[in-house]
Amino acid sequence: MGVDQNSIWNLHNKLPSFPTLNKNEQTEVLIVGGGITGLLTAYELINIGLKVMVIDASTLCSGTTGRTTAKISAQHGILYDSIIQSSGVEQARQYYTAAMDGKDRILNILEELKMDIDIEQKDSVIYTEYDENIQAIEDEFRAYDTLNIPGKYTETTELPVETKAAVTMFHQAQFDPLLYIKQIIDVSIKQGLEVYEHTQAIDIEHGNEIKVTTDKGHEIHCTYVVQATHFPFFDPLGMFTTRLIPERSFIYAGKNENPHLKGMHLSNDTPARSIRTAKINNEHAILIGGEGYVVGKNKSSADPYKQLKQTAYTLFPDHTFISQWSAQDYNTMDSIPYIGRLKNKYENIFVATGFKKWGMTTSATAAVLIKDLIQKRQNPNENLFSPSRFELTSSVPTFVKQNSHVATQLIKGKVSDEGKSIDELKANDATTLFKKGKKLGVYKDEQEVVHVVDTTCTHLGCEVEWNTYDLTWDCPCHGSRYTYTGKVIEGPAKKHLKKEEL
Numbered sequence: 001m002g003v004d005q006n007s008i009w010n011l012h013n014k015l016p017s018f019p020t021l022n023k024n025e026q027t028e029v030l031i032v033g034g035g036i037t038g039l040l041t042a043y044e045l046i047n048i049g050l051k052v053m054v055i056d057a058s059t060l061c062s063g064t065t066g067r068t069t070a071k072i073s074a075q076h077g078i079l080y081d082s083i084i085q086s087s088g089v090e091q092a093r094q095y096y097t098a099a100m101d102g103k104d105r106i107l108n109i110l111e112e113l114k115m116d117i118d119i120e121q122k123d124s125v126i127y128t129e130y131d132e133n134i135q136a137i138e139d140e141f142r143a144y145d146t147l148n149i150p151g152k153y154t155e156t157t158e159l160p161v162e163t164k165a166a167v168t169m170f171h172q173a174q175f176d177p178l179l180y181i182k183q184i185i186d187v188s189i190k191q192g193l194e195v196y197e198h199t200q201a202i203d204i205e206h207g208n209e210i211k212v213t214t215d216k217g218h219e220i221h222c223t224y225v226v227q228a229t230h231f232p233f234f235d236p237l238g239m240f241t242t243r244l245i246p247e248r249s250f251i252y253a254g255k256n257e258n259p260h261l262k263g264m265h266l267s268n269d270t271p272a273r274s275i276r277t278a279k280i281n282n283e284h285a286i287l288i289g290g291e292g293y294v295v296g297k298n299k300s301s302a303d304p305y306k307q308l309k310q311t312a313y314t315l316f317p318d319h320t321f322i323s324q325w326s327a328q329d330y331n332t333m334d335s336i337p338y339i340g341r342l343k344n345k346y347e348n349i350f351v352a353t354g355f356k357k358w359g360m361t362t363s364a365t366a367a368v369l370i371k372d373l374i375q376k377r378q379n380p381n382e383n384l385f386s387p388s389r390f391e392l393t394s395s396v397p398t399f400v401k402q403n404s405h406v407a408t409q410l411i412k413g414k415v416s417d418e419g420k421s422i423d424e425l426k427a428n429d430a431t432t433l434f435k436k437g438k439k440l441g442v443y444k445d446e447q448e449v450v451h452v453v454d455t456t457c458t459h460l461g462c463e464v465e466w467n468t469y470d471l472t473w474d475c476p477c478h479g480s481r482y483t484y485t486g487k488v489i490e491g492p493a494k495k496h497l498k499k500e501e502l
């Protein structure tokens with residue numbers, strides 16, 4: 001338990017370290033955020049001869065990229081039927097083409113760099129164990145038919161569970177994301193990429209050129225900024241604060257004799273399960289993901305890791321435990337990512353976010369799209385992913401629901417506490433209480449030392465809630481997360497929670 005749970009990828013890969021920026025700097029393109037999105041974009045831009053710098057608030061790939069399931073697939077859940085229903089066949093076809101182009105780009109880079117790593121070709125399968133979800137699978141398969149997506153409909157799968165229906169998308173893939181990205185970093189550095197870690201971008205000033213200020217008070221002057229920060233840290237037009245939905249999920253990994261799964265699997269049931277195998281250092285592993293929830297709306301009291309472990313033992317009874325961890329991604333109002341330029345005078349500032357747990361293909365698509373936008377070249381995906389699109393038909397209900405959720409949280413959090421006294425707290429437990437008009441979050445650690453923070457999220461003032469499984473304070477409004485001592489881990493918040501005393 002705790003925030004330092006290592007993913008299977010982190011356990012087996014060591015990425016290079018980089019210094020902290022300690023002076024003012026100048027570059028052509030500043031990429032803020034060194035996850036897969038930032039690093040693939042850096043690779044594309046260096047290749048067209050631009051001077052590129054990447055800064056990361058923490059270390060490279062310490063965000064969601066280091067904690068993903070890493071299926072490289074255009075099967076982004078049950079999606080194509082709903083895009084056809086809301087936006088038409090052409091939009092759905094464009095989305096599929098963009099996702100497949102992302103997958104192909106990952107494979108092309110592998111060849112370009114003659115990487116000595118294994119990207120396993122697999123089919124992607126979505127299945128259900130319940131009668132009431134058969135229709136959704138049938139509709140999705142009909143969408144594949146309409147869009148000529150190579151695939152098949154079956155009732156059974158190769159998994160040792162009784163399924164009712166399944167839709168397969170052929171010719172997808174899976175990899176070890178950090179093994180792949182390490183090589184991208186090595187090559188990009190040789191080609192002149194500059195990288196600074198533990199360097200957080202705080203603000204952007206926009207004049208004749210762009211000036212980005214960092215947490216240590218330095219300035220980076222540049223012509224273009226790419227916000228690859230997962231949640232864009234600079235949102236002058238309020239485009240993302242109201243339109244991104246944070247979703248958190250858990251992953252369990254075990255060692256197993258070769259599990260021989262031909263496909264990567266995802267259930268369309270509640271709770272969902274994402275299943276894949278992995279080959280790491282000639283050993284075989286299984287990954288089971290699931291128990292996802294929209295941050296701030298976790299109603300289940302069951303321990304997500306125990307639930308995943310149970311699934312792992314049902315599917316792979318002979319495995320042994322390796323590690324478990326959690327991660328977060330953002331969804332958008334219409335389930336289509338926001339990739340492209342900001343509006344009006346901010347048009348040299350780019351974003352790529354809202355990948356809804358499908359960032360492997362989408363980050364590669366984003367990198368090419370941003371490269372084309374900087375070069376002022378046409379790209380067929382510009383309108384599909386435009387961050388300033390107004391998703392009138394499909395997303396108004398989601399917009400209203402999400403923002404009334406935020407409003408409710410803002411008020412609810414201010415007036416309610418956990419009702420547990422400090423004396424009742426056991427080790428590794430937390431509570432909230434009011435003192436002198438302030439709401440405090442109190443966590444008792446394993447040594448029974450008490451850590452107290454002001455629970456007001458430093459992003460927009462919602463009240464953070466205790467996350468029992470990761471031992472973190474999480475904001476139910478926009479997904480900012482803090483350690484129990486109040487240090488920002490992820491999300492839009494830039495400042496730590498205020499430390500308090502009892």
Ligand SMILES: Cc1cc2nc3c(=O)[nH]c(=O)nc-3n(C[C@H](O)[C@H](O)[C@H](O)COP(=O)(O)OP(=O)(O)OC[C@H]3O[C@@H](n4cnc5c(N)ncnc54)[C@H](O)[C@@H]3O)c2cc1C
Nearest residue numbers: 033035036037057063064065068069070071201358359360
């Ligand atoms: C449980 C789970 C399973 C998933 N499984 C899959 C899958 O099987 N297939 C798939 O395609 N996708 C999957 N995804 C989605 C995918 O992992 C993500 O979409 C992708 O990793 C996002 O990459 P990123 O580079 O945009 O963000 P991140 O990897 O989060 O990188 C953002 C970086 O920005 C830095 N940063 C943030 N703010 C600042 C700042 N102000 N200044 C400087 N740096 C900053 C952070 O430190 C971080 O390193 C999954 C996601 C989850 C949560």
